[in-house]
Amino acid sequence: MDRVKVLIIDDEEELVATLLERLQMRGLPAEGVLSGKDGLRKLAEGGFDVVVLDLMIPGFSGQQVLQTIREQFPAVRVLLITGHGAEPEGVAELPPGAGDILLKPFRIETMIEKIKEFRENPNLPNSKTAQR
Amino acid sequence: MNDNRERQQLEFFGCILASATHQLNNVLSTADQVVGLLGDMLAAAETGHRLDPRKIEDIKDRLLVQVRRGADLVGNLNSFAHSVDRPQGEIDLGRLVHQFLSLYERLAARRRLELNKALFAVDVGFQGNPLDIQHALFLFLEVLHPAARAGGRATIEVRQGGKGAIVEARGGPKDLAIDEEAFTSLASRLAAIVPAASVTRSYSPGGDMILALHFGNKQAAG
Numbered sequence: 001m002d003r004v005k006v007l008i009i010d011d012e013e014e015l016v017a018t019l020l021e022r023l024q025m026r027g028l029p030a031e032g033v034l035s036g037k038d039g040l041r042k043l044a045e046g047g048f049d050v051v052v053l054d055l056m057i058p059g060f061s062g063q064q065v066l067q068t069i070r071e072q073f074p075a076v077r078v079l080l081i082t083g084h085g086a087e088p089e090g091v092a093e094l095p096p097g098a099g100d101i102l103l104k105p106f107r108i109e110t111m112i113e114k115i116k117e118f119r120e121n122p123n124l125p126n127s128k129t130a131q132r
Numbered sequence: 133m134n135d136n137r138e139r140q141q142l143e144f145f146g147c148i149l150a151s152a153t154h155q156l157n158n159v160l161s162t163a164d165q166v167v168g169l170l171g172d173m174l175a176a177a178e179t180g181h182r183l184d185p186r187k188i189e190d191i192k193d194r195l196l197v198q199v200r201r202g203a204d205l206v207g208n209l210n211s212f213a214h215s216v217d218r219p220q221g222e223i224d225l226g227r228l229v230h231q232f233l234s235l236y237e238r239l240a241a242r243r244r245l246e247l248n249k250a251l252f253a254v255d256v257g258f259q260g261n262p263l264d265i266q267h268a269l270f271l272f273l274e275v276l277h278p279a280a281r282a283g284g285r286a287t288i289e290v291r292q293g294g295k296g297a298i299v300e301a302r303g304g305p306k307d308l309a310i311d312e313e314a315f316t317s318l319a320s321r322l323a324a325i326v327p328a329a330s331v332t333r334s335y336s337p338g339g340d341m342i343l344a345l346h347f348g349n350k351q352a353a354g
Contacts, residue, residue, distance in 0.1 A: 014166070018165040018166050056154065058238075058241035083161065104161035
């Protein structure tokens with residue numbers, strides 16, 4: 001995969017730290033922040049291709065962050081992650097503006113596949129299903 | 133119990149279960165990734181990379197943190213579920229609020245409520261029904277939702293008051309605001325669902341709004 005820089009936005013500190021370690025072990029440069037506001041600040045610094053965003057972060061919500069990314073950073077692809085996975089058969093509605101959605105807990109390989117899809121198909125239409 | 137009260141109790145249970153299971157899912161997801169990290173290291177070791185015992189120790193500690201976090205959450209959830217079985221009796225409000233807020237944490241964070249547990253006095257005892265008290269707390273916290281403005285903070289405190297016990301939410305003019313309609317609605321819902329509780333609203337000399345939930349000593353709402 002060409003170099004893709006990933007930003008993870010999730011308030012679960014240990015989850016972010018562990019995902020960063022695992023991505024970096026696979027040669028994917030990544031950074032992480034614990035709030036939507038810090039995420040938008042990071043994006044403003046530039047250099048990120050994909051944001052992995054928890055929909056349920058407190059404060060400046062995932063939906064608000066997603067909307068701001070679409071308005072201010074249109075080239076950045078967004079992979080949503082959510083623990084709100086009660087839907088039968090893992091199907092969840094994908095909010096407009098997001099590239100795809102993963103239900104927690106998810107396999108890191110699935111996450112990397114999605115990031116790879118974003119890289120290979122920058123104009124990929126929104127998917128309508130969620131995966132683990 | 134009439135249908136309306138039963139329905140409202142079910143809604144209350146549903147909200148708490150949703151919040152707690154969401155947190156539990158986060159715990160499991162984190163533990164899952166930590167286990168995955170261990171798997172990554174073992175796979176790397178098979179290809180000749182050195183396995184660092186200190187790193188393994190670190191992963192063990194990180195997993196233990198999640199196991200303890202999950203166990204606390206499940207313990208609190210279990211106590212919450214069993215509060216249905218418990219009759220009226222002596223209650224330590226500080227402990228009960230602490231336990232309840234651990235389940236409500238996710239919802240509280242989304243409402244920007246700063247839950248200062250250091251302010252939860254111990255041995256704030258009075259006679260009450262644990263399920264009704266938690267339902268009253270839920271209604272009280274829910275009304276703070278539209279009150280905590282963007283970036284604002286409300287601090288929750290538990291203390292003895294008169295012959296009963298009090299839970300207070302306090303915030304500055306930029307942090308808390310509650311309109312007359314929301315306040316009146318809370319007071320009437322409390323009266324209908326948890327008659328042992330009442331709510332008051334006051335202001336400190338510094339302009340902080342104090343919304344207080346009283347148990348065991350009925351106050352005139354105002």
